[in-house]
Every structure is written in structure tokens, then in C-alpha cells.
Amino acid sequence: MHFMLRDGWYCQFLEADLKTSLPRTFTFRTAAKIREMHDRFGADKKLEDRQALDYAIETGRGSIWLNLTEEQYIKLK
Numbered sequence: 001m002h003f004m005l006r007d008g009w010y011c012q013f014l015e016a017d018l019k020t021s022l023p024r025t026f027t028f029r030t031a032a033k034i035r036e037m038h039d040r041f042g043a044d045k046k047l048e049d050r051q052a053l054d055y056a057i058e059t060g061r062g063s064i065w066l067n068l069t070e071e072q073y074i075k076l077k
Contacts (some may be wrong), residue, residue, distance in 0.1 A: 001013050001014075001025035001037065001063060001064055001066050002014060002036055002061075002062075002063040003056075003061065003062060003063065003064075004060060004061040004062075005060040005061065007027070008027075008028055008029050009027065009028040009030070009031055009034055010023060010025065010026075010027050011026045011027070011028065011032065011034070011037075012025050013066075013076050014018075015023070015073040022076045022077055023077065024075070024076045024077075025074075031057045034053070034057065036055065036059075037064070037066065038050070038053050038064050041066040041067055041068060041072075042064055042065065042066065042067070043064075043066065043067050044065065
């Protein structure tokens with residue numbers, strides 16, 4: 001998931017090739033939703049991963065790897 005601050009937190013999902021966008025996007029009002037996505041679906045949950053996420057949010061853009069079930073992936077498609 002790639003995110004950037006633009007009239008809220010715009011979130012875009014990419015295929016594994018990191019080039020192809022999935023059609024579904026979200027815009028969240030606060031960065032708390034991005035942190036929640038990381039906590040619930042994040043591939044890596046070490047302290048340094050959380051610190052990198054916090055830095056990306058401070059910067060206004062970044063990305064995180066998500067572990068989704070097949071059903072969740074189909075919903076994004």
C-alpha cells in the first residue's frame with residue numbers, strides 16, 4: 001500500500017510487481033487509519049518498521065507491505 005497526504009491520506013494499492021495499481025483506493029482523514037492498517041495487516045511489525053512508518057507519515061508519503069487474505073485481495077480488485 002502506498003500512501004500520501006493530499007486532502008487527507010490517499011492510499012493506493014499495488015500488485016506484487018509494484019507497477020500495476022489495483023482499482024480500489026481509499027482516502028482517510030487521519031494517519032491513525034494508516035497505523036491501524038499496519039497493525040492489522042502489516043507484513044513486518046518490528047520496532048524499526050513502526051519507526052519507518054512514523055517517519056513516512058511525518059514526511060507525508062510512504063508505503064507498507066500488507067499481508068492480505070485471498071478474499072481481501074479480491075475485494076481490492
